[in-house]
Amino acid sequence: MNRKIRVLIAKPGLDGHDRGALVIAQALRDHGMEVIYTGLRQSPGQIVQAAIQEDVDVIGLSSLSGAHNSLFPKVVELLKENQAEDIPVIGGGVIPYEDIPPLENGGVNKIFTPGSPTEEIAKYIKRLIDPEASSSLEPPEKIAHIGIAVSNIEHALPFYTNTLGLRLQNVEEVESEGVKVAFIQLGETQLELLEPTHEDSPIAKYIAKRGEGIHHIALEVKDIHERLRQYKEDGIDLIHEEAKAGAHNSQVAFLHPKAANGVLFELCQHEEGE
Amino acid sequence: MSSTFHDKKEQWKKEADKVTERFPERKDTFETSSHIEIDRLYTPEKIDEEYVEKSGFPGQFPYTRGIQPTMYRSRYWTMRQYAGFGSAKETNERFRYLLEQGQTGLSVAFDLPTQIGYDSDDPMAEGEVGKVGVAIDSLADMETLFDQIPLDKVSTSMTINAPASVLLCMYIAVGEKQGVSKDKLTGTIQNDILKEYIARGTYIYPPKPSMRIITDIFSYCYEEVPRFNTISISGYHIREAGATAVQELAFTIANGMAYVDAALKSGLEVDQFAPRLAFFFNAHNQFFEEVAKFRAARRIWAKIMKDHYKAENPKSWKLRFHTQTGGSTLTAQQPDNNIVRVAIQALSAVMGGTQSLHTNSRDEALALPTEESARIALRTQQIIANESGVADTVDPLGGSYYVEHLTDKMEEEVNQYLEQIRDLGGAVQAVEEGFMQREIHHAAYEAQKNIENGDDIIVGMNQFQIDEEVNPELLRVDETLEKNQIQKTEDIRNTRDQAKVEQALDQIKQASHDEHTNLMPLILEAVKAYATVGEICNVLRKEYGEYTGM
DSSP, rough: OOOOOOOEEOOOOOOOOHHHOOOOOOOOHHHTTTTEEOOSBBOOOHHHHHHHHHTOSSEEEEEESSOHHHHHHHHHHHHHHHTTTTTTTEEEEOOGGGGHHHHHTTTEEEEEEOOOHHHHHHHHHHHHHTTTOOSSSOOOEEEEEEEEEOOOOOHHHHHIISSSSSSEEEEEGGGGGGGEEEEEEETTTEEEEEEESSTTTTTHHHHHHHEEEEEEEEESSOOOHHHHHHHHHHTBBBSSSSSOGGGGGGEEEBBBBGGGGTTOOOEEEEEETO | OOOOHHHHHHHHHHHHHHHHSSSSSSSSSSEEETOOEEEOOOOOOOOOOHHHTTTOOOOOOTTTTOOSGGGGGTTOOEOOOOEEEBHHHHHHHOOOOOTTTTTSSSSEEEHHHHHOOOTTSSSGGGGTTTSBOOOOSSHHHHHHHTOOOOTTEEEEEEOOTTHHHHHHHHHHHHHHTOOOOOOGOOEOOOOHHIIIIIIIIOOOOOHHHHOOEEEEEEHHHHHHHHHHEEEEEOHHHHTTOOOOOHHHHHHHHHHHHHHHHHHHHTTTOHHHHHGGGEEEEEEEEEEEHHHHHHHHHHHHHHHHHEEEEEEOOOHOOOOOOEEEGGGGGOOSSSTHHHHHHHHHEEEEHHTTOEEEEEEOOTTTSSSSSHHHHHHHHHHHHHHHHHHSSTTTSTTTTTTHHHHHHHHHHHHHHHHHHHHHHHTTHHHHHHTTTTTTHHHHHHHHHHHHHHTTTTSSBBBBTSSSOOOOOOOOOOOOTTTTHHHHHHHHHHHHHHHSSHHHHHHHHHHHHHHHTTTEEEEEEHHHHHHHHTTTTHHHHHHHHHHHOOOOOO
């Protein structure tokens, strides 16, 4: 997409509070978008006309007066009547939480509540308009480790340390997962031997079902929270929707093997400076 | 000891004694919980001319320490909660509830169509009727709003600007029906159109005719409604739009000067209207800066009125103000935290010597306040007044090195802005050129960036977040209300004397371009004939045109 994203920021109805609308407009401009601000007191009809005339990619509505339930759907409806329903509509302002589902089910793409960072809104718009080019996430940097399921670390280790001559980094227990893990340094990455500590541990089940062997590949990332949020929005199958504590003070989360043709990927983010 | 200091102190003591005859102090002696006696006022040990000149005594020029000699030792500030939603009947019930709960003044919130001069059945009003305040179309609605509330016993503040003349006339008409004459009515109309162009958005006509209507109100009230505050020059919304404390104060005072200039130009004498000018400020979280702002405001205004406008009546020098805590500082996350923010802000207003105070409700970032939230907000003020002891001596922070420094600094920076605005040709000109709007927008954007990059921490929003089920009970405005209100207004239109209405509207039209005829008596006749807010404003809209901004 070469053209700049064009956004119409509009104030439907009689509400005169435009601090939020103006701040959003400025922030989106700083994100390289072209922003047209309608000014106050626009009827849904005027907003839709302006959106079509200005050939915008998205409409942002702001209302703090409580009139959103009648005005936002009206904009969506008029877009349809004018065969312009391909222009997505987002909204914000003072909007009670319980009003959000009906609005979002009624054709408004997303409602942002007070306190939403402008950064998040800009990212959302970029993804909405151009899902492919706009991934704002950096690709993973490297393989953090390869996880190998073993029944007993002590028995498995000599192959790695003696035969291959690699160095054992450390052994620790991750209670939440019911495993003991041994990290073996291999260049800039690691091998992670996983031994179940009790019968209910996922690793125990894995070994029971498929035998010992490669269990997962962990990718080193820098933005695990944002990444998970985005994956979730994009409908990627996740095992963990929130990151949790892993070995070495890291934050980890697993994607579902369905997302990657049967390979189990782990996202792994280490504390700064580790 | 300086003799000026001594004289001024004696003078202050005499004035305080005079005040306490009318309003005795709340207690014979004030003391702390450990029985340390509290004096009415504390002053420096070593006295110099500078103290007298910069701070002075409460009730004395330049009023830095307060506009009354005894301040809250006699009477607390007026606890005035802004309320109004839905129909006149519902709002009337809320008013009577608040009065029963010990509130001492009323404050009316109008819905947006009323504020912009549209009747409820106007297509522009769709979806907005009764949403942010009460819907008033005709005198009949106003009669319902004040049913069983004697207008000689309460003071009423009305947040109404462009159609302020119409709503004030309706209030006068309700008073007449109750047998209360105009000269007994007390209260305030906001009537500050300049800040509508700058920050709040409920303007109708362009600046020039708007200023004419305002000066008509000034001169009518001087003659007929002498106890009513004819304007509340408002920094509140300027601050909410993102201004800094300095900008809030500077732009408000610049606007105040524009109203004084307009009134003088229309032929009024400064001491005829200046005593009825009131102000309205915001209280945000930076406690000491806010206290300094209120103290500086009084000093700056007193000097302007005395030295620049040569007002002679000390009442013209006194800056009286209402304060509301900062709606934009409240968060939707962990809404109960807002109770604490409001308490800190309210405390700054009290330490700053406010005459009246509205405390916001914790759920305002989510919706209009529920009854429970509104009660907690009022209780916050009552706790400050009755339990904290801060009201037991006058200007308790006076003399703090920090607060005095901030007060001086605030005055200095406000004066710089005032000079800049004067160079642009005054506030009206500056507004038309968008000067204040731009300054505010820059400040607002910077504030947002500081929050997003974590330089400024908002508890619960960008730090100390929790996973929360956000499901507080919220106030809903009944969706059938719009229909009922439209029906009610239609009934009025069908039963009133139409010829009388048309004649009254025609007279307003005739006088609209004649600056020698005061519009107020004509508007009063029209509202008594049950002409609606929309009908009256539409006549003027046609004559004056509409302001479109930007």
